[in-house]
Amino acid sequence: MSPDAQSPDSWPMPNAPAPGGHQVYETVHHHSLRKKRGLPPVKMQVNLTSMIDVIFQLLIYFIVTATFSVGEGAITAKLPTGPGTPSQAKPPDRPLNIILSSASSSGYRISVRGAPSQPTSFSELGELLMRLQYNPERGLTEGAYKPDNPVIIKPAGDVRWQHVVNAFNAAVRARYMNISFAQSQSEG
Amino acid sequence: MPKSHKKKGGVSPDMNMTPMIDVIFQLIIFFMLVNQIIAEQLVQMIVPELDEPKTVEIEEDGRLIVNIAPSPYNSDRGIGELTIPGEATLVKVGLNDFSIDDIDAVKAALKEAKESADAAGQPLRILLRADAALYFEAVQPVMQAIASAQIQTVHLVAYLPEDQR
Numbered sequence: 001m002s003p004d005a006q007s008p009d010s011w012p013m014p015n016a017p018a019p020g021g022h023q024v025y026e027t028v029h030h031h032s033l034r035k036k037r038g039l040p041p042v043k044m045q046v047n048l049t050s051m052i053d054v055i056f057q058l059l060i061y062f063i064v065t066a067t068f069s070v071g072e073g074a075i076t077a078k079l080p081t082g083p084g085t086p087s088q089a090k091p092p093d094r095p096l097n098i099i100l101s102s103a104s105s106s107g108y109r110i111s112v113r114g115a116p117s118q119p120t121s122f123s124e125l126g127e128l129l130m131r132l133q134y135n136p137e138r139g140l141t142e143g144a145y146k147p148d149n150p151v152i153i154k155p156a157g158d159v160r161w162q163h164v165v166n167a168f169n170a171a172v173r174a175r176y177m178n179i180s181f182a183q184s185q186s187e188g
Numbered sequence: 189m190p191k192s193h194k195k196k197g198g199v200s201p202d203m204n205m206t207p208m209i210d211v212i213f214q215l216i217i218f219f220m221l222v223n224q225i226i227a228e229q230l231v232q233m234i235v236p237e238l239d240e241p242k243t244v245e246i247e248e249d250g251r252l253i254v255n256i257a258p259s260p261y262n263s264d265r266g267i268g269e270l271t272i273p274g275e276a277t278l279v280k281v282g283l284n285d286f287s288i289d290d291i292d293a294v295k296a297a298l299k300e301a302k303e304s305a306d307a308a309g310q311p312l313r314i315l316l317r318a319d320a321a322l323y324f325e326a327v328q329p330v331m332q333a334i335a336s337a338q339i340q341t342v343h344l345v346a347y348l349p350e351d352q353r
Contacts, residue, residue, distance in 0.1 A: 055212050058216050072235055073246070073348035074243055075343065121239070156324065161324060165236040169239070
């Protein structure tokens with residue numbers, strides 16, 4: 001038997017049990033070699049480099065993904081105040097009515113009351129609304145509707161929102177200033 | 189006379205990283221919170237895409253976003269794709285969710301927002317953010333609810349022109 005392979009009986013045992021049954025262990029103080037040799041103690045330092053790396057990665061991620069602007073904007077509209085009436089208390093004499101209804105092919109059909117020809121797309125609607133406008137400042141003298149005449153958009157209930165907003169946008173593009181919605185045609 | 193450091197082998201220069209880490213943590217928390225607040229007010233949807241859009245960015249001051257969304261959101265759907273059913277299910281006023289059937293609760297929430305804005309003397313800018321595929325009859329009750337809260341104008345949300353994004 002080698003000297004290292006001691007039997008359990010030869011292992012260092014704690015002192016005799018205390019009267020209460022607890023065993024008392026002898027405290028062993030460890031003295032570092034540096035202290036024994038009279039050298040100054042080593043200053044303990046946490047290595048922060050990897051943490052800073054991670055924090056910078058997080059910071060860059062959040063800055064890049066911060067969605068302050070989500071690529072959306074808005075156009076201002078007036079709201080209907082009652083069934084079948086525009087938002088003005090006193091509607092002027094000549095409102096320009098744009099009626100939107102659903103169609104199977106393109107999803108919408110546009111009709112402008114009193115217009116000589118009906119537009120088939122929203123860019124055509126914008127051009128038509130501009131032709132119908134009387135605004136000498138912009139060189140538009142053939143039309144009968146002033147820029148502050150009310151433009152009332154009357155969509156049918158089953159017209160998609162995209163087409164409703166597009167019609168509204170066409171009127172804004174033609175520089176009308178008083179654009180509002182009427183109630184849905186299917187209800188009113 | 190103090191001993192030269194050279195005799196001890198020199199002092200390694202240490203930069204105090206604590207203030208820098210403090211500042212960076214503050215920045216991270218700021219960006220996380222801002223992201224969270226913006227994301228909570230926006231319901232995932234596809235807003236209308238317009239021909240030659242005249243949309244402008246709306247000031248954040250006094251802004252209240254009203255979302256009207258169909259359900260469920262389909263992430264495979266492309267912009268301008270309008271083939272999904274056009275009925276609305278969810279209305280979100282600010283951070284509060286309502287069912288489209290509970291339009292009275294929407295009206296109450298809007299009235300409360302209007303009253304508190306008036307009391308504070310601040311403008312209330314309603315951003316109506318509805319999915320492009322919704323039927324007008326799905327959006328109209330919410331527009332009426334906004335009008336019934338004595339709010340006359342509303343800002344219709346659509347995509348911004350490419351050059352303004």
